[in-house]
Amino acid sequence: MVAPTITHYNVISRVLRYIKSSLSQGLFYPSASTIHIKGFSDSDWATSPDTRSFVSGYCMFLDNALVSWKSKKQNTVSRSSSEAEYRALVIAYCEVQWLTYLLRDFKVLFKEATLLYCDNNSARYIAANHVFHERTKHMEIDCHVARESLISKLYHLLPITTTNQTDNK
Structure with missing residues (x-):
């Protein structure tokens, strides 16, 4: 905004042309929706063949309308699929918050x-269990964040079932 260049102008022109050409596409938000947040979290453990880091992701719905989503390759390496799922759950909870x-x-x-x-039983158990075991001590900080909010009933943690997945399609 301070010192725009021709490159900036070309980029904004391209964005505006894209928006103009896709006016008929978009997300549907019904006017009679209830105010209720529903979210789904997931991770893909050791996805990267080079670094063995994991990909986490979530999608958030206001009633049945998608309002927020993210998928990101994480910088850290998880020691187990449970840890990767739990860290994805914490990231999703931060978005809920x-x-x-x-x-x-x-x-x-x-x-x-x-x-x-969350589709991982171990991650849900770690979130609900107030006792740390040797294998979960390295996740202690994240556990406090998610567990305190769960205990305070700021959210309910549920398994993903076939009916959950078909409700949002």
């Missing part, structure tokens, strides 16, 4: 706690 705060700033009140789905 941000969305909750944003909606509260807009004076939107919730009647129910957020539903956060």
